[in-house]
Amino acid sequence: MVTLTVNGREQRFDGNPEMPLLWYLRDVLGLTGAKYGCGMALCGVCTIHLDGVAMRACVTPVAAAEGRQVTTIEGLSPDASHPVQQAWTELNVAQCGYCQCGQIMQAASLLKDKPKPTDADIDAAMVGNLCRCGTYTRIRAAIHLAVEKSGGGA
Amino acid sequence: MMPDGLDGPRGAAAAPAEAHDADAQPIVNVSRRAFLLGLGAGALVLAVAPALAADPPRRYGGDGMPGGLKDDPRLFVAIAADGTVTILNHRAEMGQGVRTSVPMIIADELEADWARVQVRQAPGDETKYGNQNTDGSRSIRHNFEPLRRAGAAARQMLIAAAAASWKVPAAEIVAEQHVLTHAGSGRRAGYGEFAAAAAALPVPSGEALKLKQPAQFRYIGKGRIGGIDNRDIVSGKAQYGIDTRVPGMVYAVVARPPVYGGRVKRHDAAAALKVPGVLKVLPLDGAPIPSAFFPLGGVAVVAENTWAAIEGRKALQIEWDHGPNAGYDSQRYRAALETASRAEGQLVYERGATYAELAKAERKIAVEYYVPHLAHAPMEPPAAVVRADADGAEAWACVQAPQATRALLAGLLKLPEERVTIHQTLLGGGFGRKSKPDFVAEAAVLSRALDGKPVKLTWTREDDIVNDYFHTVSLERIEAAVDAAGKPLAWLHRSAAPSIASLFGPDPKHQRDFELGQGLTDLATAVPHYRVENPEAPAHTRIGWFRSVYNIPHAFATQSAVAELAHAAGRDPKDFLLDFIGPARTIDPVSMKTPNYGEDPARYPLDAGRLRRVAEVAAQGAGWGRTLPRGKGLGIAAHRSFVSYVAVVVEVEVGDDGTLSIPRVDIAVDCGPQVNPERVRSQMEGAVIQGLGLAATGEIRFAEGRAVQSNFHDYLLPRIDAAPRAIHVHAVGADDYARPLGGVGEPGLPPVAPALTNAIFAATGQRIRSLPIGRQLAGWRDAGKADG
Numbered sequence: 050m051v052t053l054t055v056n057g058r059e060q061r062f063d064g065n066p067e068m069p070l071l072w073y074l075r076d077v078l079g080l081t082g083a084k085y086g087c088g089m090a091l092c093g094v095c096t097i098h099l100d101g102v103a104m105r106a107c108v109t110p111v112a113a114a115e116g117r118q119v120t121t122i123e124g125l126s127p128d129a130s131h132p133v134q135q136a137w138t139e140l141n142v143a144q145c146g147y148c149q150c151g152q153i154m155q156a157a158s159l160l161k162d163k164p165k166p167t168d169a170d171i172d173a174a175m176v177g178n179l180c181r182c183g184t185y186t187r188i189r190a191a192i193h194l195a196v197e198k199s200g201g202g203a
Numbered sequence: 204m205m206p207d208g209l210d211g212p213r214g215a216a217a218a219p220a221e222a223h224d225a226d227a228q229p230i231v232n233v234s235r236r237a238f239l240l241g242l243g244a245g246a247l248v249l250a251v252a253p254a255l256a257a258d259p260p261r262r263y264g265g266d267g268m269p270g271g272l273k274d275d276p277r278l279f280v281a282i283a284a285d286g287t288v289t290i291l292n293h294r295a296e297m298g299q300g301v302r303t304s305v306p307m308i309i310a311d312e313l314e315a316d317w318a319r320v321q322v323r324q325a326p327g328d329e330t331k332y333g334n335q336n337t338d339g340s341r342s343i344r345h346n347f348e349p350l351r352r353a354g355a356a357a358r359q360m361l362i363a364a365a366a367a368s369w370k371v372p373a374a375e376i377v378a379e380q381h382v383l384t385h386a387g388s389g390r391r392a393g394y395g396e397f398a399a400a401a402a403a404l405p406v407p408s409g410e411a412l413k414l415k416q417p418a419q420f421r422y423i424g425k426g427r428i429g430g431i432d433n434r435d436i437v438s439g440k441a442q443y444g445i446d447t448r449v450p451g452m453v454y455a456v457v458a459r460p461p462v463y464g465g466r467v468k469r470h471d472a473a474a475a476l477k478v479p480g481v482l483k484v485l486p487l488d489g490a491p492i493p494s495a496f497f498p499l500g501g502v503a504v505v506a507e508n509t510w511a512a513i514e515g516r517k518a519l520q521i522e523w524d525h526g527p528n529a530g531y532d533s534q535r536y537r538a539a540l541e542t543a544s545r546a547e548g549q550l551v552y553e554r555g556a557t558y559a560e561l562a563k564a565e566r567k568i569a570v571e572y573y574v575p576h577l578a579h580a581p582m583e584p585p586a587a588v589v590r591a592d593a594d595g596a597e598a599w600a601c602v603q604a605p606q607a608t609r610a611l612l613a614g615l616l617k618l619p620e621e622r623v624t625i626h627q628t629l630l631g632g633g634f635g636r637k638s639k640p641d642f643v644a645e646a647a648v649l650s651r652a653l654d655g656k657p658v659k660l661t662w663t664r665e666d667d668i669v670n671d672y673f674h675t676v677s678l679e680r681i682e683a684a685v686d687a688a689g690k691p692l693a694w695l696h697r698s699a700a701p702s703i704a705s706l707f708g709p710d711p712k713h714q715r716d717f718e719l720g721q722g723l724t725d726l727a728t729a730v731p732h733y734r735v736e737n738p739e740a741p742a743h744t745r746i747g748w749f750r751s752v753y754n755i756p757h758a759f760a761t762q763s764a765v766a767e768l769a770h771a772a773g774r775d776p777k778d779f780l781l782d783f784i785g786p787a788r789t790i791d792p793v794s795m796k797t798p799n800y801g802e803d804p805a806r807y808p809l810d811a812g813r814l815r816r817v818a819e820v821a822a823q824g825a826g827w828g829r830t831l832p833r834g835k836g837l838g839i840a841a842h843r844s845f846v847s848y849v850a851v852v853v854e855v856e857v858g859d860d861g862t863l864s865i866p867r868v869d870i871a872v873d874c875g876p877q878v879n880p881e882r883v884r885s886q887m888e889g890a891v892i893q894g895l896g897l898a899a900t901g902e903i904r905f906a907e908g909r910a911v912q913s914n915f916h917d918y919l920l921p922r923i924d925a926a927p928r929a930i931h932v933h934a935v936g937a938d939d940y941a942r943p944l945g946g947v948g949e950p951g952l953p954p955v956a957p958a959l960t961n962a963i964f965a966a967t968g969q970r971i972r973s974l975p976i977g978r979q980l981a982g983w984r985d986a987g988k989a990d991g
Contacts, residue, residue, distance in 0.1 A: 064480075065479060065480075068508075068510050069510060072508055072509050072510035075446075075509070076454065076508035076509055076510070077508065079448055080439075081439070081442070081445075081446035081448070082438075082439020082440075083439075084443075084445070084582070084583065084631070085445060085509070085584070085661070086582050086583075086584075086664065086915075087664045087914055087915050088513075088663060088664060088914075089664075089914055089915070089916065091914060091915035091916055092582065092664075092915050094582055121439065122437075122438065122439035123438070123439045123440075125438075126438075128438075129434050129437050129438040134437040134438065137433070137436075137437045138429065138433045138434060138437055139429075141429050141430050141433065141881060141885065143298075143430060143432075143433060143436045143437070144298030144299070144300075144885055144886075144889055145296075145297050145298030145581070145582070145583070145629070145630060145631050145632045145633075146298070146432065146436035146441055146629070146631070147443055147581075147582040147583045147631025147632060148582045148631075149436055149437060150436075150437075150439045153437060168928070171923070172923050172924040173924075175923045176922050176923055176924050177922075178922075178923070179582065179915065179920055179922060180582070180923075181580060181581055181582045181632045181634070181893070181920060182298045182582075182632060182889045182893075183888060183889035183890070183891065183892030183893050183896075183921070183926070184885070184888070184889065185892060185921075185922075185923040185926035186888055186892075186926055186927065186929070186930050187885070187888070188923060189923070189926075
């Protein structure tokens, strides 16, 4: 039995604790915001927060979340009001949108660490998140906009 | 598109006929009855309809597509009593923004308040909604006019209903932003008030239908409306095919033959069945070569969740018969294409006396370019949920062609189409992969085998890459010469690439007209002696259309060779490119027998002036001609595809170790009037990044019949650190409504790779002729010294 908190709610899982968190979230809890893309932590579309830090859910066993806080895109804000979500909407970052939940979770984690990142910081933090549509220049711009929306990094 | 006089099938067999372009050689399943017998060997009978090369189609554009175009407002618009306007979008959303752009067209003519518009997605039903096959950069190009008519008709019906009620002339009523007003009497009403009455009125058409003047557009061309799904996307609510959840569903993955044409010799499911959560292991029938949209076969593992299915599959023991393609090897195949292209090939087109002029010329080049197979790798891999029992089927799927999916399922399940419902989800990227609904067929067959239990079938990334419908592989040989004045004189282009037609019928071993018409027979060039040949290139894997399709290798070769010939002539590449295009003029596509993307040659000629203009705008935007230090350079390329014109200037910086960085890209696009300039811009940005990526690292190699690459560790896609620091999109002719619309989704891609390699040459003196660039530039500074 694994006990963990997902988006503020306690959950108990008595299945195989080796199951990657991604499939637990998607198939067992029905939270489909974290996506499947590679299964090998190569693309970042499954990015979630574990105790506030960006992690790849596709290679993180449920057991690793024992007693910890899991936040998915569904729990990032109640109403898409996180500055990163607002910036993404305002700049029309998404094309197909499939990778963007992972991008947003990664960016939100970055801004916690570095409230005012440079382009180089952004590239370094976001390099693990693939986007096949090619929205990277807008992702950079949106992260800078999110900084402004958060009060200039203050 | 079906030629006149041939019975156009609307059954399962219709799928192959809807190949990427309306002008694709029609390929017809002549025996639906045979097909209905199922998937057993020989059941799939495909035949090639007579070629019509000399006989241009009589119906063009959307009118020539299966299902045609619809403009009936009652199909697309519903207005509730509270005034809420619901607009139906009948095209697939895969990032190109069509769920925003289609409703925007209708809402503009309807004078609806965008804040009160909701968008609903149509199921797959081309008889009802008209053509829904979302590829070929056609959605807005074909639907702009009919959707305007639908919106305008709905507006007039509301006005007519108000006029009847208020007993005033319709001409005195103004419809503006959801409100009907009669100034003379001071009456006002919301759209909801007259919705029911309007719905009962006849639909105006012909001269009675009053479209807006472009100056009156409120949303079209303004770029002020954000993506309709933005909020759902950023909050994780957007539903892609892989996100579908249906009560009682089970989860499946399939072990497929790794080699095209292979099959299972024997399998042992014992260990797989012991994996916790695995429910069943089922053999899955596959179609023989050519497999079209049918499953490849293999062994399916059905489980309680996706992970258990994947773990179960790992435990399967399968012995494969790899079949006739077991020897496919990229290195040997490339050598065969090189050999083929060094001898005279099948003649496609000629004007002048190319061979004689090349023989006489003093300044000439003879060069060969290679572009490897590519995998689409949409971030959402193929995935679908299907519930299929004896009475009917229901699918939720991320497909570009819902009607082809419906027809395929109806045929496989032996159901009338009316009993097959395709719910169109969002697509997490398409790029042509999701035009092929083989994965939905797999789920359908499994659900039927499980007595109608809904099945979610997921392709893992390895499945997606190893069993893709690959972009073709190509060897392009160009021999070209300049005259005494340094102007282009003669041009011989031999293009050897396996054809997509090999997927649907006997391998033609040569590109078909619709493939040659992507950058070879539609070239707007002033070269007086121009000859195109098409050497043999057999297919050894599933070849499918990939964004921009044959334009990728054709434009890479042509636009590289233009720069190479400029260098040989001692000319500036941009000036020489303009000479290659020649003076502003239009060329009749019929004179080159090019299919012209199915479009009317009179409305869509090959316009050298527009091609020149985008080249000039991109060059000007980039500051062409500025002096850059060694290691930095500018490169230019221009190309017409999908009846739009795009030019790209790349600025590159090549590090001492050969690594590339891109400070800036300028891309100029003339796609005619732009309905949604915001989305045109993002499509161009995306094309730039995808194009730079495929040039830098894109490659699928084959060894022992199977794809060598399998996931993102060895199939390298561009990441954020490879993206340009800035992409400047220059719109040309964006509000010129006198012109017909061009495509947007694909035309940005073809000129990107050659603009990059031309920039690399300017920076380093190294000419990249073989993609991907990979590590070819390591040590370029030393190589440069050795060359003197």
